[in-house]
Amino acid sequence: MEVDFKEIEVIGFDADDTLWVNETYFREAEEEFAKLLSQFETPNKIDQELFKLELKNLPIYGYGVKGFVLSMVEMALELSNNTVSNDTISSILNIGKDMINKPVELLDGVEGVLEELSKKYKLIVATKGDLLDQERKLEKSGLLKYFHHIEVLSEKQEANYKKLLDHLEIKPKAFLMVGNSLKSDILPLVNLGSKAIHVPFHTTWAHEKVADSDVKNKEYLTLKRIDELLKYLN
Structure with missing residues (x-):
């Protein structure tokens, strides 16, 4: 599926299983x-x-x-x-x-992608989980220097993302979300009028799985590896 990223100004990244193993x-x-x-x-x-x-x-x-x-x-x-x-x-x-206390194990290609994209776009983290734990992982990851903003959400639904975009004064059409979960990282943003790129992790929590009917006719891109982002955004 062809997806146009010409209007993108800000890229959001999920953290767990998108940037590092979780x-x-x-x-x-x-x-x-x-x-x-x-x-x-x-x-x-x-x-x-x-x-x-x-x-x-x-x-x-x-x-x-x-x-x-x-x-x-x-x-x-x-x-x-x-x-x-x-x-x-x-x-x-x-x-x-x-x-x-597990070490933060970055997924292949992550830092290189962030380093390149940060030269052209504003990057943010939009993740969910325990605030203290996510802050600790971000600090240990060595990736904080690439991000303009960090947001730990209690949920990842349309209302949560809309509130975040409004707060940061980002137009939905100028925002791209990258993540491993169709339910949490892709569908809510597509429904808001933003772009989304799905980079699946090899295992998915059952709570994050969606039915085929949920993604039918939804416009988003699926990549095998995060470093494939550079083909479309660099």
Whole structure:
């Protein structure tokens, strides 16, 4: 599909799984959690129930590692009928701490792309998750110097993006969003009249998946790697 980027002045980037690895660590944590609770239920059942509980808790805790850990603790209590040991709870907390302390692993080509695009466009980060955790990752990433503005959103829906664009005085037609999630990074911007480029990550959280019908007749570009951006924007 041909998409015209001539009017673009500002480019927004999602952070997790667009600039650096993130979802992989959640999958690994889920596997560790299932092993800890293996005496109470099968891994598949634990995974299903934890996912349902995470969705239920999103309005309370929001996105990110801390909310994920609280959901794991709650799930452990529920599955064990409140008999789970203190050692297991401690192990769950350590899973979360290990996730937070992971090194920031940039995806291939990211810094080169940001360095080139920052010469021509204003770049911003528009991500969601825990504010402290995202600020920490951005600092550790070494990428802060490329960005004009950082925004950590509680949700990534049309209203959130509209508020951000209005605040930064960016016209929708002059804005391009780049991200790995069709649900959070692409469709809301397309619906607002902005441009969007989808760069899929190899694994996607089930909550971020969309039906084929949701993207039918939506105008956006899909790339295999983030460095392919330079073919269209440089």
